[in-house]
Amino acid sequence: MTKWKYHPGDEDAEHLAKVDKIRRSKDKLKKHNRDETQFELDKDSWAKAGEGWFAARIVEVHKRYAFISPEPVEGDIDTRDVWLATVARRHLQSRRGERNNIVVGDIVLCRPTDDRDVKITTDLPCCVIEHLAPRRSRIARRDPMVMEREHVLASNMDQLLVVGSYANPGVKWGLIDRYLVLAAEQEIPAIIVINKEDLLKGESEEFKKKCEEEIAYFRALGYTVFSLQVENQTFDDPAIRELHGMMDGKTTILSGHSGVGKSSLVNLFRPEIQQEVEENSNINYKGRHTTSYASMIKLGRGGYVIDTPGIRSFVLRERGPIELSYGFVEMRALVNKCKFRECRHIDEPGCAVMDAVAAGTISERRYTSYKGILSGVSGREGRTRDDSRETSGREGGRGEIDDIEIDESDD
Ligand SMILES: Nc1nc2c(ncn2[C@@H]2O[C@H](COP(=O)(O)OP(=O)(O)OP(=O)(O)O)[C@@H](O)[C@H]2O)c(=O)[nH]1
Ligand SMILES: [Mg+2]
Ligand SMILES: [Zn+2]
Known part of the structure; x- marks a missing residue:
């Protein structure tokens, strides 16, 4: 009976080469992943961009692609000069946690490409969105x-x-x-x-x-x-x-x-x-x-x-009373006058906001809105038969979706 014995041979070298290759590609992937977090990039860092890359504005976003217009100087966009753009694949993978990578109004850095990269048949010139400038407002x-x-x-x-x-x-x-x-x-x-x-x-x-x-x-x-x-x-x-x-x-x-x-x-x-x-x-x-x-x-x-x-x-996303009351101009001067610093202006004693509502200086309706937003209620007020109909598929799944439907009867 021959005892099994390990002999390093040519096959091993081959195997190792394979393993090595996988390791290297994994490393590359890791490096890629690091790059991926770099989708949002300050415009100052755009300088080292590839040749021919250009700044542009997102003028319309669809499910698989977007339309962009070149913006050679900020604020100088010809919205009739439209390109078809897709977000660079590596960014798509890393940013799945977000509902949308890009939105209308975004300032982006684009790389021109042929439409084989974009995989959408179009007569428009095509480009790939490589970077996004931090959003000034949203x-x-x-x-x-x-x-x-x-x-x-x-x-x-x-x-x-x-x-x-x-x-x-x-x-x-x-x-x-x-x-x-x-x-x-x-x-x-x-x-x-x-x-x-x-x-x-x-x-x-x-x-x-x-x-x-x-x-x-x-x-x-x-x-x-x-x-x-x-x-x-x-x-x-x-x-x-x-x-x-x-x-x-x-x-x-x-x-x-x-x-x-x-x-x-x-x-x-x-x-x-x-x-x-x-x-x-x-x-x-x-x-x-x-x-x-x-x-x-x-x-x-x-x-x-x-x-x-x-x-x-x-x-609206969750906001504390301090943050939210800033959006209600009439409350701004009052929030410091409440008895409690952490006052939510809901049922606390000595609440300056509630006093103002009682005195009629803050509108009852606006105060109801405030309470509604604080508790995460949607902006719908009352409902008509037409409103409650399901929206048809015509819109293509953007923007038309209702949030949780809770009626507010303040109107
Ligand atoms: N009576 C009247 N109807 C108007 C007036 N302005 C717009 N409309 C009509 O209101 C309807 C809706 O107008 P749109 O401009 O499509 O409304 P929108 O706000 O863009 O609607 P979405 O795109 O669905 O958000 C159309 O039938 C318009 O003709 C107006 O001053 N008076
Ligand atoms: Mg409209
Ligand atoms: Zn208060």
């Missing part, structure tokens, strides 16, 4: 799919235009409050537009009075509020002209409930490019979304708008 809600995650909707805007409408759909003040919180947090100014003034004709005196009161309250807080009509409108209208002036030279994000007329407003300011607008102007508002993807559009006069799909409600 609008985000809680991801309705994974509640611990944030869903960033857009970035690098200078101001927020929150749009509501008097009717079809009726104004959702609580949703406006939530957007104002987001703007305050980003230290960007917010402008409020209440559209479809023409539809006020059919409304009760009581409703009109309530709207006037709400608008007066927001103005007293320092917000610019426009009450206007976008449809059948011209630049002769002083409100339209003033609003247009406020958007000049800035990047403005338009947000608000679906169907309030955001895209119609963009069309008014940029008549040569007609955004798709739902064609049921009155009575039977279907609650459908016409804008499926957020997109950045250059305004005729100067400046950019980011038109976003309407959201019916959303949940």
Whole structure:
């Protein structure tokens, strides 16, 4: 019987070479992984970028690709010069934890490529997104799919235009409050537009009075509020002209409930490019979304708008009372006056905020919004039959998803 004995031979050398190869590729992978965390990179570090790489702005994001426009000088984008872009594969793998790697408004560094790299047949020039510049500002809600995650909707805007409408759909003040919180947090100014003034004709005196009161309250807080009509409108209208002036030279994000007329407003300011607008102007508002993807559009006069799909409600990420009350301008001066430093302004004794609500200096409705956001309630107020219909697949799965549906009866 021959005893088994180990003889190092040629096969071993071969094996070792294989093992070595695997090890080396693993090392490479590790190194890759280190690189992967480097997706977000300061623009100063872009200098050592490859030849031909260029800075660009994300103008529209789809599921598998995005449209970008080269931005040779910051703020100088021609949104008609569009490339098709995909995020470099190594970044995709490492950033699975995020709902979206890139959003409209992002400033990115791109590498031109042929469309074989991109694997999407297109007539557009193609590029790969290698790096993302840190976001100057961002609008985000809680991801309705994974509640611990944030869903960033857009970035690098200078101001927020929150749009509501008097009717079809009726104004959702609580949703406006939530957007104002987001703007305050980003230290960007917010402008409020209440559209479809023409539809006020059919409304009760009581409703009109309530709207006037709400608008007066927001103005007293320092917000610019426009009450206007976008449809059948011209630049002769002083409100339209003033609003247009406020958007000049800035990047403005338009947000608000679906169907309030955001895209119609963009069309008014940029008549040569007609955004798709739902064609049921009155009575039977279907609650459908016409804008499926957020997109950045250059305004005729100067400046950019980011038109976003309407959201019916959303949940803000968790915030403590101190953080949240900053978004409620009328509470800012009061929070230090509460008896307890850690006051949540819910049921604590000696609460200056609750005293102000009782005295009528803080609106009951706004206070209800505050409490709703603090406890993680969505911005929906009341529900119509149309609102409760499932959204059709037409929108392609972005932006149109409702967060948890909890009705607030403060309206
Ligand atoms: N009566 C009236 N209808 C308007 C006015 N402005 C816009 N609309 C109508 O409102 C409907 C919705 O307008 P859109 O501009 O698509 O609304 P949107 O906010 O972009 O909606 P999403 O893209 O779904 O978020 C369209 O049928 C418009 O014609 C207005 O001033 N008065
Ligand atoms: Mg739209
Ligand atoms: Zn308090």
